[in-house]
Amino acid sequence: xxxxxxxxxxxxxxxxxxxxxxxxxxxxxxxxxxxxxxxxxxxxxxxxxxxxxxxxxxxxxxxxxxxxxxxxxxxxxxxxxxxxxxxxxxxxxxxxxxxxxxxxxxxxxxxxxxxxxxxxxxxxxxxxxxxxxxxx
Amino acid sequence: xxxxxxxxxxxxxxxxxxxxxxxxxxxxxxxxxxxxxxxxxxxxxxxxxxxxxxxxxxxxxxxxxxxxxxxxxxxxxxxxxxxxxxxxxxxxxxxxxxxxxxxxxxxxxxxxxxxxxxxxxxxxxxxxxxxxxxxxxxxxxx
Numbered sequence: 001x002x003x004x005x006x007x008x009x010x011x012x013x014x015x016x017x018x019x020x021x022x023x024x025x026x027x028x029x030x031x032x033x034x035x036x037x038x039x040x041x042x043x044x045x046x047x048x049x050x051x052x053x054x055x056x057x058x059x060x061x062x063x064x065x066x067x068x069x070x071x072x073x074x075x076x077x078x079x080x081x082x083x084x085x086x087x088x089x090x091x092x093x094x095x096x097x098x099x100x101x102x103x104x105x106x107x108x109x110x111x112x113x114x115x116x117x118x119x120x121x122x123x124x125x126x127x128x129x130x131x132x133x134x135x136x
Numbered sequence: 137x138x139x140x141x142x143x144x145x146x147x148x149x150x151x152x153x154x155x156x157x158x159x160x161x162x163x164x165x166x167x168x169x170x171x172x173x174x175x176x177x178x179x180x181x182x183x184x185x186x187x188x189x190x191x192x193x194x195x196x197x198x199x200x201x202x203x204x205x206x207x208x209x210x211x212x213x214x215x216x217x218x219x220x221x222x223x224x225x226x227x228x229x230x231x232x233x234x235x236x237x238x239x240x241x242x243x244x245x246x247x248x249x250x251x252x253x254x255x256x257x258x259x260x261x262x263x264x265x266x267x268x269x270x271x272x273x274x275x276x277x278x
Contacts, residue, residue: 018183018192041152041179051153052223053198060194075185077231078193081271084226127226
């Protein structure tokens with residue numbers, strides 16, 4: 001099942017320039033694949049390659065989107081990151097996919113395994129990301 | 137102390153990615169303290185979240201990474217060769233407090249390992265002396 005940008009906007013709390021997903025494919029309730037899209041303001045100056053902030057934010061949003069598909073609601077806050085490993089940081093967003101898979105959840109705490117693959121399918125960035133969903 | 141002019145000549149980052157306003161303490165290869173003032177007119181404010189701005193955790197890491205890299209700053213070096221470091225790993229990162237517009241985000245970093253062109257820095261982020269985030273960042277330097 002595919003979600004386009006306007007459908008993603010309906011589901012997520014973030015708006016421009018912080019919403020960084022443009023297409024999400026729901027594989028099942030526990031995994032998604034996503035394409036990155038960034039607002040023009042972030043592409044003005046990319047002097048040192050892809051800013052890690054954008055990569056982490058987009059990975060976190062992919063995981064958050066996945067948990068919302070499995071029923072989590074409210075505002076999601078990033079509360080932890082473990083083992084974020086970066087093999088490659090200079091890439092075009094058109095050439096990569098974010099993969100997010102549920103690891104474990106307990107009450108409103110949700111742990112995900114998230115990784116970015118390049119065109120050939122190799123993992124170039126991996127991380128374990130933990131969110132907490134707060135009802136508003 | 138390093139002012140903005142010195143920071144800009146050491147780092148390749150520019151608006152909207154420059155996340156360092158001042159470096160207060162540098163003990164090269166040992167310890168670093170610097171800060172970023174969080175303003176309500178920064179690009180992220182509109183989108184994270186609408187009408188309830190909360191400085192994103194991903195930007196706290198970006199701020200830690202930029203300030204943490206100054207632990208390896210050497211004033212005598214050619215400025216063009218300064219701080220060409222790349223973040224290669226983030227671990228044990230915990231976000232335990234909120235950072236809001238008007239806050240001063242102070243980053244304190246301690247070098248916990250340094251071998252050849254690789255280094256690890258344990259960073260703590262504070263607002264008003266209260267810890268809001270902590271984690272270990274690993275760098276590779278060219």
